[in-house]
Structure formats: C-alpha cells, structure tokens
Amino acid sequence: MKTEKADVPTPTTFEPRITAFVCNWCTYAGADLAGTSRLQYAPNLRIIKLPCTGRIDPLFVLKAFENGADAVLVSGCHPGDCHYTSGNYHARRRWTLFRKLLALTGIGDDRLFFSWVSAAEGQKFADLVNDVTAKVRKAGPFQAAHPGRKA
C-alpha cells in the first residue's frame, strides 16, 4: 500500500481538494470497504454519492471546479456490472467527449480522473485515492485564473 503519509506536512504544503462523484453500488461500496478494512489513504477526497455514474451530469464537474476543487474524480462500476445495466456505458461515452472539451479549455488529465472501482476493490480505491492525490499535489492548486473558477 502506497501512502503519502511519510511526508511531514509543513505549513506551505499544498493539500489538494478533490471532489469525487461516485456511484452508490460499486465505488461507494468500495470506499466503504476500504474504510472498514482500515486501509489508510489520503484524506483529500470529498465524496459525493450518486445512484449511478449515468446520473453524473458534466455540470457537476464544472460546478466542482467553479467552487474551488483542485481536481475531480468520477468513479463507478466496471463495464458489465452496472446496477442499472448500462448507466456506466452511457457515462463512459459522455466522459470521453467531455474530457476532450475540458482539456482543450485548460483542464487537463492531471485534474480530471475516471475509474472503475467495484464493491470488492477496497484496496484499489485506496491506491487510486493516493495516486490521484499525489498527481494533483504535483499539479498544484487549480489555477485561480482559469475561466471556470469563481472569481
């Protein structure tokens, strides 16, 4: 298990704020498992649970960045495992196009992450959070000058 905890935080250390939109059935359960398994992972994630990744409107992502998120993570069931059969397939198409649009307008793949995490993958969830947090830490705070951020 990778942890960033070894770093001694100094007052100047940047602590990323990462908003995670996760589905109720897989990733949220995975996160729960990570917790009940007492796996250590970075505390930088704010999880927002939704019924399905298919319910996650790209507007949610824009709103998160608007309000000061340094990065956004979207996570749901593996392909074929969607509780509603195809919500994650719909979501996948949406994200494929949306991430392109955000990249072109100044929000790159060091701030926008997607993953499949099942209810059984507590370890994967913890690793994912640590890895994403490390990447965002490296990327630094979301630029204040980005047009999508509230002034």
Next chain:
Amino acid sequence: MNDDLYKPFLLRIETARDEAPDVRTFRLKFADEGERVEFFRRYRVGMFGLYGVPGEGESTFCVASPPTREGYIECTFRKVGRVTQALQDLEVGQALTFRGPYGSHFPIDSWKGRDLLFIAGGIALPPMRSVIWNILDRRAEFGKVTVVYGARTTADLVYKHELAEWAARPDMTLVTTVDPGGQTPDWKGKVGFVPVVLKELNPAAKNCVAVLCGPPIMIKLTLPVLSALGFSPKDIYTTLENRMKCGVGKCGRCNVGGVYVCKDGPVFTLDELSRLPAGDM
C-alpha cells in the same frame, strides 16, 4: 431619498401558518423600527413587495395585511418555484429580505359611504384580504360589505379561521363556494362556480364598488355577470400580478402595452384595463 434601489429591509418571521396545500402565511416583524415607520408611512392597501431569500432570489406578491395593523405585515403565497420554495422552507424566527411597498393602491378613501362587493377565487383572496380587513377596521365609514369567495375544493380555501370569523360577523355577508365535486360531506357553503353563485346572490349595483380577483377564467366569466347586474367598469377594481424583477419601473418585463404594472398598477379599474391591449396580458 434612498437611491440604493435594491437594498432590502429585513423582516423576521413571527408566525407561520399553513392555509391550504402549498399555501402558507407569514406574519413578519420589522427588524428595524425606522424601517417599520417608513413602510407604514408609504403603505396603502393593494401595494406589493418583493420577498427574498439570499441565495435564491426575490419573489413578488402582495401585502396581505392592512395598513391599520401597524406592528407587522403578513403575506400569503403558494409554493411554485425556486424562491417561494425557499421562503416556505424558512422557519419562525428566521429572516427574509423585503423591498416595498410598491405600486398603486385601492382608493378606499373614495369608497366612503358606498357598498362593497368582494369577489375572489382561490389564492387570489390574499390581495383582497388586506382590503377587507382595512374596511372592517374602519367599518363605520362604509356601507354594506359582501364577500364572495370560491375555491376548487374546500381544502383550497385560504384563511379558514378568518372565514369563520367573517361568517359570524353581523356587519358583513360572506358567501363561500367550492367547485362541484370539491365539497366535503360536512361542507356548509355553496357548491358551484363563482359567476353562477354571484348571479344567484344578485347584489345591487347601485352605489356599490366591486373588487374582483382570481384566475383569468374566473375573471372572464364573472365580468359579464357584473356587467349584467349594472356595475360600471369604473366601479370594478382588480389587481394584476405580472412577472416582475425590480418593482420600480426599470427592468422592463411587467408592462401591459404602455402601462407598467409595477408602478402604474397593480390596482386597476376595469375601465382602465379595457384600454390596455388584451393580447399583452
């Protein structure tokens, strides 16, 4: 003169009462005594205000209490959108923003000595309730007072406790009615549409002023009845509720033809209304 047009007063909710499904009445106290005095210096019955919840916005509706009750104002409104939802979510003790009073008023001083007939439908009683209480608080100055009030169902009647009070008063006549099918087994009022009930009641038009408020269809069908009874368009009053944002004649959305409802109205006589383009209402 205050030229900070969008700076609101603060009002605190003293009591909240459910009137009908999604309809609620607040009694509101002024947070600032100077603002209270200023409000009642300007307030005449029929004027409106903009009630707001910071973060959600402002919504326009009438002041439902009369200027004769100077300690507070009351408002009654239905939950229909973002702001009214937020207002109804407020609890007793919480504050809301208020701008007003704005607009024209019912010229009740010119009605002295005359009979008064109030006709209201559904949620349109609140703008008339302030007039009725204003008249009742100055009862001796006016002639006969008759109120005809209809709603779709008994549940939709607002101010039920006040209706009982009015019904019991010897110095006024109250006729309540619900649409056919809207009555409960213990309903003691009439069953039928407002225009029909009005026709049966057959009030005398001589020296009488009619005040009419309700949904467009009720207005449309009631006007011919009033006309047949002999009411002159100059003696029939109503109040318009157009969409507004500023309330002070600037934002450009409430006009009917050349008339700005927020400043030239909301109170109009039928005579005035008949000169406005019907296609803009």
Next chain:
Amino acid sequence: MMKALRQEAAKLLQEKRAALIIGFAEREGHPALFISKPEDCERLFYDVSCRQNLAAYLSKPEVSARRPVAIVASLAALRSLVVLTAESQAAPGQVLALAVDKDAFLGTFDVAGAAELLRSKYPDLGPEKALLERVGELSKKSVVERAAFWAEEFAKCTRCYACRAACPGCYCARCIVEKNAPQWVSTAALGHGNYSWNIMRAFHQSGRCTLCGACEAACPQGLPLMVLNAALDREALEEFGARPGYDPEGKPVIGSWSAEDDHSYMR
C-alpha cells in the same frame, strides 16, 4: 442556379407540396425570407455568404404551424435536417429541402433523399482544414495557455444566446441555463458562468453538430465557437465513428453506447 432554385420553389408551392418556403433574400446580409406565394419565389437568393442555417426555424412554433415547409439547405443544413429527424424533431413528410451547394442547386429532397444524397455524394463532410489547424495549434499549447486563451475569449461573451438561437440543434423549450432549481449555470455575464455556458453549449452539441458555423457567425462578439465544435466532432468520429446527419434513423452518440467503446483513460 438561382433560376432553377426559384422555379423549383414556386413549383413546390403551386403543387402544395410546401405551404411555406424559407430561403435567403438578396439584400445585404441575406436575411431569411419566408415565402408562401409562388410569384414571390423570384426574390429567393443563394450564395456562400448566406450564413444562417435555416433548419433552425423548424423548431419555431410559428413555422411548424405552417407545415409542410421547404427550406433552402446547404449541405450542413441538410445534415441538420437529418439530425432533427433522427431526434424526432422534424416530422417526416412535413419538411423538404431545396438543396444547394456553393453555386449549384441540387434539387428538392425529402429527409430520406437528403440522407441518400449526402451518403452517396458527400460521405465525409467535416471541419475545414483551417479550422482543424486552429484546433491543432491550440492543443499544442500548455493547459495554462489554453485556459488563458479561453479566459480572454469567454470574457467577451454577453450571454445574448445568439449562438443558441442560430443552432438547429438547440431546440430545448427550456435551456439548461434557464433552469433555476437549482441554477446550474450562472446567468451573469462573468467568468465562471460564461465558461459553464459555453462549455455546456458545445458539449450538448457533441456528436450532433453539423459544423454549419451559424453559431460562430451569429456571435456579435466573434467568439471562436467552431474550435470547440470541431474538436468535439473529430473526437466523436475517432472514438465512436460518429457522423451526425447521415442517417435519419441513427442514434445520437450520447444517448447510445457500445461495449467496445475505448476506455483506456479509465483507471
């Protein structure tokens, strides 16, 4: 060309195959022209400077009340007509196209005919080279530079929604920006609201945009909206093989899916 177009339009009215023709007028700016009398068809005009996509009128209630309607349609407008049909926004048999391409009149087509024409003669319509070069140049910049570029561009937006009005694909009776419970997109013409608005406008067109350019042409402030549209068009083509506007029974890219869709960026 103009003669053939006018004659054909007059014939449609005479034969009552159309009750209303929407075309372009000759006077400066080539405004939309609405014709219901055959003799007025003499006033029809077309050349490449006619920038409006007349398919945008099909969702206007005052126009749909006067169907059957025939529109003068460039290739992009033909595609829009096909997209609208696929999305159940244009009743089959109620809309005809007087198809034009640069300086040629191609004839009258119903939606099926328009789709067939596009498939057989113009199978790979896409963004012009110069536009793709602009996308390419922007993509080469750093994220910070890209953000700065759009910050400057979006700051000009007054939120007049001319782009939305110009677009045949923007037919929602209540646009997302007009939904207020909750208010997802700020309506103030300021930074973040302008960003959200322009991003969502482009995104809602992804896999549906026919690259007619009417939005950019309509923008009073000259925002490079087509850069966003073209980038999304290429992405939808590369990832999902999407060619909107060729199949009146085709499924929208967003709203359908395949188990084979690439997800290499997913972790």
Next chain:
Amino acid sequence: MKTIEIGRFSDLAQALSTAGYRVAAPVDDGGVVRFKEWTKGREIALGAVPVDSVKDFLFPRSEVVARFALEEAGAFTPVPVERFAPKTVALGVRPCDAAALAALDAVFNWDYRDGSYNARRAATTVVSLACAKADAHCFCISVGGAPDGTAGADAILRPADGGSKLVFEALSDKGRLLEAMVSDGQAVPDAPAALKKRFDPAAVGRWLAANFESPFWKEAALACLGCGACAYACPVCHCFDLQDESDRKECRRLRNWDSCGFGLFTLHASGHNPRPDQSARWRQRVMHKFSIYPQKFKTLACTGCGRCARLCQAGMAIAETCERIEALGR
C-alpha cells in the same frame, strides 16, 4: 480652436489616464471593435462603430446590487455594496450612443432614482466623435439625431482637414475640464456624413398605438430567432434580471442584462405567458422603442445606431420595420 492630430489621438487617452481618469474608447480587439477600457499603448479604432456602446460603462452586463454575509442555519447579514463609479472619460462615443444616454437617464430616474447608474453617469465625461461616414444600417437622422449631434455629450470631436485632424469642442462644464489637455490649432471641419431620412417616428408611433393586434406582427417577426443580440448591443435597451448567486459564505444579488426577445422573459409562475410567441416579443421591442417610451418619457428609445440590424443573424432590421409600419399607416 482646439485640435488633435488623428495620429496622436492616443496621446489624449494617455494624458487623461495620467490625470487619473479611467478611459473608455473603441479598441480593435482581434478584428472586433469594442468600446472598452483603454490601456496604455493600445490603438484607438475611430473608424468603425464598435459592437458595444458607452451604455456598458453606465449599466454593466452584470453588477452586484446587494450583498449578504451568510451565517449558520439560514441567518444572514446585509453587507453594504460599494458603488463602483470611477472618474471616467468615454472617448470617441458615437453621437447616437451619446444621445442614448438621455433615454437611459429617463428610465433610471422616474420616481425611483437608480443611485449606482446616476453615480456612474455623474462620474463620466462623454466625448463624442461626429461621424464623417455612415453605413447602410445607420439611421440617426430618422429618429431625431444627426451624425454630428451633440445630445448627451460633454464635448464633441469633429473630423477636420479631410480626416487628418479632430476639432475639440466642449459642450458642458465637464467637457471644459478637458480643454486644457488639447492643444490650440487650426483646422477646417469636414462635412458630416450624409444620411437620408427613412421614416417619421411620430407616424410610426401613431400606427403602433392603434394596431396592437395587427396581423403585420406575425409576418414581421417570422425571421426572429429570439436571441438577445439586438437588445444587448442596443445603446438604449436596459431590461434586466435580478439573480442571486451564493457560496457558503456570501450571497451576491446581481443585476444582469436581459432581453424582451427571450421566450421566458415574461413567463408567470402560473405557467401563463403574456407574450407566448416571437411576434408578441418583437412587437414589444418595437412598441417599447417607438410608442411606449415616447408616451412615458417623451423620448424615443432608439437613436438609429443600427447595431441591432448590423448584428442580427436573421436580418431583422428595426428601421425597415418602421418603414413598413409607416407605409401601413398611410
């Protein structure tokens, strides 16, 4: 006589800036000429009518009109809004845009005086620029203006010596304050642009007042797609919306531009819409400018700048509508 070499025009902007004024002027912004805040070194584009007008500096697109600090459990405290009214010189304002200020002054001051508008108005010195040429969309002359009109201006610059110089003429005390920044010189003023009167607004107003239900509107508004380009570009249009925006700590109540052309502009909470189709909305636009406004404020709400027609994607041209209306009234 006070004159400026056209090639040294930005020197005046620089002098004003040095004197502590915010300077607004037409600036070429990547091919689009905008009326915006001038910054050092920028070329001033005097040749074209900018897409925006001086209106934007007095009545901005979005402005905070009230502010509240949000506290726990729905409690809030009003926070005073600081008025933004810096000392400003608007340079090179078209006479039509300067004339529009009279119409704006009227609506922002009947009964209820709009303090923030008035503060900016008082802090702004309008230096207009007479037009030596006009395009096909210009029609100031038809609505009581002129290419060298002085209404609403504190000073006017007149092209002279074949366009190589500008003659500065102060028209008000505010304008005279700037005189010292312009040097003495000699020049022969050029003739103002020649324009033909296209319609009589009084005749248009008479027809409008009597023909609200005319079938003309249905047909005249067919091309209108219902965007706000015309209203936002118009130097007189002033319709607005009030919207709250908040985060956890603060709510800002904003006044944002709005347009009578939008479908939901007048929609009631009940679902009823008094202006259900575009013809009703286009009629409102024309009536507001040529009938309602003159009745209420004794001034037209159109100064003939032609921006609406220049920008309209569908070729809706209000001057052409007025010509047709005048013909209907004959």
